[in-house]
Amino acid sequence: MRKLLTILALGCSLCMVACSSGGKSVTRIDEKSTTDLSGKWNDTDSRLVADEMITSCLSSARIEKMIGEMGKTPTVVIGKVRNKSHEHISVETFVKDMERALLNSGAVDFVANSSERAELREEVMDQRGNATEETAKALGMESGADWMLTGTINTIVDQEGGQSVIFYQVDLELTDLQSHKKLWMGDKKIKKFISKDSVKL
Template identity: 90%
Template structure:
C-alpha cells in the first residue's frame, strides 16, 4: 500500500511539473515603457519617432514663419505613409501616433484622411431626409486642408551569423496642397544591433 501511495505521489508531482513548465507568465507593464524583445520596429519606435518628427516639423523656423504669415491656424491632413521596409509595420499605428502629436501640439488643426472622409460623407448623406432638420449636417461644408504630410519607412539589414544590424529611416514631407511646394522635409534614423543564436528576419 505504501508503494502505491509513493507511486501516485510521484506521478502527481511529475504531472504538476510538466503542466507548469508549459504555462505562461503575464506581467503588466507601463504602456510608455521602452521594450525591445525582437529588435524589430515596435510601439516604442512608433511613438518616439512620431513625437520627435512632428515636434521638429512644427518647431522649424520656416514653418513657424509661414504660420505667422498666414495669420490663422493651418489645417493638416496625413496622406500615405508607405512601408518600404523588409518588415510588416503597422503604419496605421504610426499614423495615429502622428495624429495625436499634431493635435496635442495646438499649432495646427487636423482633418480626417481620405478613407475616414469617405465614411463621414456617407453618414452625412444618410442624414439627409432621415435626421431632423435641426440636427442634420449639410453636404459640401467640409474644412479643406492646407498642408499634407506624407512619408516612407525604409530599412537596411546587415546580417552575419547570429548577429545583425537593422537600420530604419523614416522620411516625412509637408507639402502645400495649393501650390504643391514642399514646406518641410525631415528624417529620423534608428539603428539596432541584435545578437542571438538564430536571427529570423
C-alpha cells in the same frame, strides 16, 4: 484498487509536470517603457519618432514663419505613409501617433484622411431623410486642408552569423496642397544592433 491508485498517482504526476513546464508568467509594465525583445520596430519607436518629427516640423523656422504669415491656424491632413521596410510595421499606429502629436501641439488643425472622410460622408448622407432638419449635417461644408503630410519607412539590414544591424529611416514631407510646393522635409534614423547568444551544450 491498487491499480486504480497507481493510475491516479501517475495522472497527478503528469499533470504536475505539465503545469510546471508549460506555465506562463504575465507581468504588466508601463506602456511608455522601452521594451526591445526582437529588435524589430515597436510601439516605442513609433511613438518617439512621431513625437520627434512632428516637433521638428512645427518648430522649423520656415513653418513657423508661414504660420505667422497665414494669419490663421493651418489645417493639415495626413496622406499615405508607405512601409517599404523588410518587416511588417503597423503604419496605422504610427499615423495615429502623428495625429496625436499634431493635435497636442496646438499649432495646427487637422482633418480626417481620405478613408475616414468617405465614412463620414456616408453618415452625412444617411442623416438626410433620417435626422431632423435642425441636426442633419449638410454636404459640401467640409474644411479643406492647407497642407498634406506624407512619408515612407525604409530599412537596411546587415547580418553576419548571429549578429545583425537593422537601420531604420523614416522620411516625412509636408506639402502645400494648393501650390504643391514642399514646405518641409525631415528624417529620423534608428540603428539597432542585435546579437543572438550562442547555445551552450
